[in-house]
Amino acid sequence: MSHTPQSTIPQNLGLIKAWISAFRPRTLPLALACISMGGFMAAANNTFNGTVVGLCVLTTLFLQILSNLANDYGDSKHGADSVHREGPKRAVQAGYIQADHMKKGMLVFSILSLLSGLVLLWVAFGTEGMLLALLFLGLGLASIWAAINYTAGDKPYGYAGLGDIFVFVFFGLIGVLGTYFLQTQEFNYLVILPALVCGFFSTAVLNVNNIRDINSDKLAGKNSIPVRIGPKAARVYHLILLSGGVLSAILYVTLNFYSWWQWLFILAVPLLLINGVNVWRKQTSQELDPYLKQMAISTLLFVLLFGIGQVV
Numbered sequence: 001m002s003h004t005p006q007s008t009i010p011q012n013l014g015l016i017k018a019w020i021s022a023f024r025p026r027t028l029p030l031a032l033a034c035i036s037m038g039g040f041m042a043a044a045n046n047t048f049n050g051t052v053v054g055l056c057v058l059t060t061l062f063l064q065i066l067s068n069l070a071n072d073y074g075d076s077k078h079g080a081d082s083v084h085r086e087g088p089k090r091a092v093q094a095g096y097i098q099a100d101h102m103k104k105g106m107l108v109f110s111i112l113s114l115l116s117g118l119v120l121l122w123v124a125f126g127t128e129g130m131l132l133a134l135l136f137l138g139l140g141l142a143s144i145w146a147a148i149n150y151t152a153g154d155k156p157y158g159y160a161g162l163g164d165i166f167v168f169v170f171f172g173l174i175g176v177l178g179t180y181f182l183q184t185q186e187f188n189y190l191v192i193l194p195a196l197v198c199g200f201f202s203t204a205v206l207n208v209n210n211i212r213d214i215n216s217d218k219l220a221g222k223n224s225i226p227v228r229i230g231p232k233a234a235r236v237y238h239l240i241l242l243s244g245g246v247l248s249a250i251l252y253v254t255l256n257f258y259s260w261w262q263w264l265f266i267l268a269v270p271l272l273l274i275n276g277v278n279v280w281r282k283q284t285s286q287e288l289d290p291y292l293k294q295m296a297i298s299t300l301l302f303v304l305l306f307g308i309g310q311v312v
Contacts, residue, residue: 018096019105024068026293029300030205031060034171034198036300038179040307041191047184055120056179059140062116066109067147073102074151074158075220106152110144124182132185139178143170151222161223167206172199193252197306200245201299207238208279208295212288235280242276249306264309268302 039053076092076099091097097105117140121133146166150158157166176195181187210217210224211234218227226234246269253262275295282288 014096018091022069022072022091022097022102022105023065026296027068027205028061028064029296030171030202031064031175032057033300033303034175034195034202035060035179036307037194037198037303038176038191039183040303040310041176041180041188041194042183043307044310045184045188049124049183052120052124052182053179055116055123056182059113059116059120060175062109062113063143063147066106066113066144067150069102069106069109070148070152071150071158072097073099073106074156075222106148110148113144113147114140120182124185129185136178136182139174143174146170158224159222161225161228163206163210164203164225168199168203171202172196190252190256193248193255194306196248197245197252198299198303200241200248201295201302204238204241204245204275205292205295205299207234207241208275208288208292211235211238211279212285212292215285238279239276242272245302246272249302253309259309259312261312262309265302265306268298268305271298271301 035053035056038056039048042048042053072092092099092102117137121136121140124136125133149156150163150166157163173192173195176198177187177191180191207225210226211231214224214226214231214234217224225237229237249265256262271294275291275298278291279288282291
């Protein structure tokens with residue numbers, strides 16, 4: 001009777017852990033944050049659709065994982081993940097996952113993103129909103145392209161310092177406004193402000209990552225914002241991003257005030273202050289790394305408190 005060698009079991013477990021690590025779970029709160037914000041805004045408008053929001057979450061998680069896999073593959077391909085890297089080792093560069101297997105993973109999550117997005121558009125618009133569905137399909141295809149070409153393309157825009165714009169637009173404006181519109185099928189200009197909250201904070205997460213990796217990125221020719229403007233100015237930029245998010249929330253509540261509960265998000269501001277102070281003070285990659293996860297979690301908590309405050 002044939003049997004599986006005992007050595008295969010820990011090897012398979014190691015491969016599973018490598019793939020889970022490549023998914024970068026600590027970045028996934030950003031995907032939840034922008035969709036949650038759009039859901040809360042629709043709920044405040046009495047147009048919440050749980051099925052639409054659930055499909056938005058699923059599609060965005062697939063896109064986020066796709067982006068992370070492409071980033072792992074692309075940074076190894078272009079040299080940002082090398083022996084000089086000071087942040088956590090990536091799967092392809094460390095040899096945990098072969099490059100061609102990572103490309104197959106990217107293909108799988110591209111297909112999952114597309115399929116989930118198509119189901120989302122069918123649920124949101126049916127057959128009557130075909131033109132709107134085609135518009136959102138275009139945005140979805142652009143999202144897949146942007147996720148892959150951030151670092152994995154032949155001319156990766158992340159290496160030109162444009163990653164901040166991508167994150168601000170897709171995890172801020174499109175993520176929030178798109179989720180809101182898919183439920184309400186109307187545009188509310190005030191919702192731009194909560195979208196800016198997510199855009200600023202999501203970009204701040206990327207900025208912590210880029211400050212941490214500034215030395216290895218510089219060696220690899222990856223011209224992120226911190227590489228371009230220097231570590232001190234990048235920390236000033238970080239404080240501007242944090243302030244922009246908080247001020248956008250304050251402005252929204254001021255222009256749309258109807259309950260003191262709307263100020264509930266103030267409870268999350270100390271977490272942002274902790275992040276800003278430590279990013280300013282910490283200098284080494286090892287010291288900065290925990291504040292990448294802390295910023296992502298703080299963003300999600302801020303959004304949850306902000307959203308709850310708008311609907312209670």
